[in-house]
Amino acid sequence: MGKYEKDTAELLEAVGGKKNISAVTHCATRMRFVLIDPKAANESRIEDIPSVKGMFTNAGQFQVIIGNDVAVFYNEFVAISGIEGVSKEAAKAAAKQNQNPVQRAITVLAEIFTPILPAIIVGGLILGFRNILEAVPMGWLNGQTIVEASTFWSGVNGFLWLPGEAIFHFLPVGITWSIARKMGATEILGIVLGITLVSPQLLNAYVVNSTTAAEIAKNWTWDFGLFTVDKIGYQAQVIPAMLAGFLFVYLERFFRKHIPEAVSMIFVPFFSLIPTILAAHIILGPIGWKIGTIISAVVNAGLTSSFSWLFGGILGALTSPLVITGLHHTTLAIDSQLIADFGSTNLWPILCLSNIAQGASVLAIVFAHRGNKKEEQVSIPSTISAWLGVTEPAMFGINLKYTYPFIAAMIGSGIAGLFVTLFKVRALSIGVGGLPGILSIRPQDYLIFIIGMIIAIVVPFVLTLLFRRIGLFNKIDRVEEEIVPTLGNDSTKKAGSIVELFSPITGVLHPLSSAKDPVFAEGMMGQGVVIEPSEGKVVAPFDGQISLLFPTNHAIGLISGEGTEVLIHIGIDTVQLDGKHFTSYVKQGDSIKKGQLLMEFDIEAIKAAGYEVQTPIIVTNSTDFQVDPLIEAASPVAIDEKILMATPL
Template structure:
């Protein structure tokens, strides 16, 4: 598939011309536009361009799916042809955020914080999965783990576990870095703040529950004020709020302290004040809020597992469309910290593979359009590996009924997992390799749920396509399918 000047000019024209673009950048697979008026976009013309695999609007950005390895070349030509300057992702985010309402801005902020640390979390999840293979009982041997039988592997398993657990042990440092950077402060101070909250001199947060029961929680005595001397390992809200305070305090001080002495005063004052606030007010309050949220989610899935699985599995794809799915990453991390595993993330896997199955079915339904058939196959493979945007926006939402079929399959698969209390020890690859993050004793119901989430959408997509052909608009529909429109 060639990349020539005419093709890139067509993309530029389809999004409303260079005068309709405030800024443009790209990620691994997509062009990301901050447009003045999205109503000027000609989506039909855009998606008829061979290079374009789909398009959608999310978080105030209009995104055009091109594909890995190609998008950067298209971007270079787009910049040359349009005369627009190269923009960073921050430039596009700043332009697009002007159009968002408060809720959308809050969701976007969480997304901006957690997406940069995802590689570390997913890598940790995959390594923990490898550790599960070595240490899980009943996988290779009856009632025994691999390292029970082959003791010479224990040292290797211990090292893998140490490497994998590091991202979760020092999670506040990762969040602190990303959050302070997002809020406009020095990200290195964010790392320090996160490490302060998990300092080895503090009582580990995982021991807090038992310490409360036994009355052995350590305290500082600050002139008569007793402050609990506990860490916040695995916690999300304490470091998020503390990072916001640190960044805003740093900005406030920089505006008022002369440049010549900023190095001596800004960071020490900002860290000292934020540290005291974190241990005295922010930590205890947000720790309680985090536990409250966890208890609500756990309560729903404990008492109404079918309902919880159906709703979350069925609606997760809609959350992806709106961009709100990123907010649940914080909930997943909180669940892993508080109850030792998350039952939400496995349901996410069901939604992803369901979208892939529906897109794969469309490959057999679409008859003549080779581009769309190819897109259906490649986007299905991508979804099976955890990246659903090409399948959702390039195929399923375009025809509507595959998207609905995937939602139904994901709902049933999600309910199956919820009833069987399937949990993930960590966050991993949200597709077929996702089983590595699941506790090994729950692999059976997880694979059953995955089979349901693949077979049901695949079959329903064919069934719905038959009904479409027989509807009053059957002739028009048949023409669309034949032409790949």
């Protein structure tokens, strides 16, 4: 009888049986299913399986978190089900077939904007800070702005325009690069294409409306004899850049198929890029600009009409469900277009308030379940994350689990959205969500937006506690039932000695919440830290044993003599490298001594292959141990430094 025979049989039935499984694979911690009918999976039954630590659905895959022993679990699952496993890439391909055309389009849009989000967020912060410097009269400066009163800050304000302009005016460059990257085209040509849309040789998009047709015809045209083409730039324009990017990708694919490989290096770039640039300025740019203008005009009209309060309230309430479906990624394009057309956006303030409302509901759960240490490992970081603009941990980790806090957040967000829309609050930039979102708001709207933020905190917090008490929208978390034990406060804890974990890697230590894989960042696998390696060596953090060595060598499980279980996961999604760039010097079951070399990995080669090398170091049985960091975040660490202390509970 296998170790997980009962659990694997239970999971097979709970996901709908063999007939409901299109594909199955696994990574270092998760079983990854592509289900024919995802609704047939009995999630409550899956949650009750002892080996299961959680589950979520992402990009068409139903993922069940198992932990360090996932390889053993997977093998037993394959044996008992009779299903032949597939590669991770094959599972991804199968998952796409599980999505309808709208879902696929949303997935593509998300994958285009995700790589450029860091730049958009930084740009939003910069523009928000510049708003304070140059547009807010200060009473303590006799009504002058900081820029007017200080030469130094005037210089800072002028300097910050450099990155601000680079991010937002040249946004088409980022979009065309991201499309080329996402769809496997030549990335440098995607960058060149974007530059041709914002070149200084073109009339800047921001001054097109103030330039007469006669002046454009005289000074801003290419004359081809038979026809002329306007030299119009597309600074900050999203849809023209997207249309041009997609055309370039498909032209390159076509010519790669039909041009002999011996001359493809010369002719494929030429025949892909030049027609795309021409089409972008003759057809795609004008059409895309018109489409974007229509969309932004409709949204702006809805948010400035006599029924704007209703529009804002509905949009505020529905923002969180949009995040679940992925449709919220479309709002980035709309916001960018609104700013390009009107100089500000009335959509972004509503989205900021939705982030705050979701965080407030989680905070209410923290208050209601105070003392539940296990849940607090997820709920407290989720509250902070939501208030800094990232709501997925809050929604998927807490609010959707109980349902009633999610609905409370929707109501609070709707009321706050209605309020700020009624008072015509607008943002001058985008990218900064949650509480820092006030930096993007027009200075004259600060007070109203602060009131909106208070509404987005107080209403969801109060409603969450009220719904819990009266049982509204609440089936599993009744006040009269003791919820804490059901959430994992196990009365039987492992006895043992305090364990000190030394850093297994040389690099820079960061909090676990900064991990780029949500399973680690949200604490689903346990508590720990993340290290950004500066040297490609992994050594033993204590005396113990190798409990798991993944076949691809990218992850290793250890257990100390005191029973502390630790997972060292080198990089994010590096399982896809199939062992390349990793060398192991131990095997599963080996005894180890602190400081012993366990494996080596090639940092530069992994990065060149397009993968992150940040390494989560997790105590996976955190329910048995109190895990406390010993090093401050963003600190350099060496392999002889203590980074964690695990105290038995």
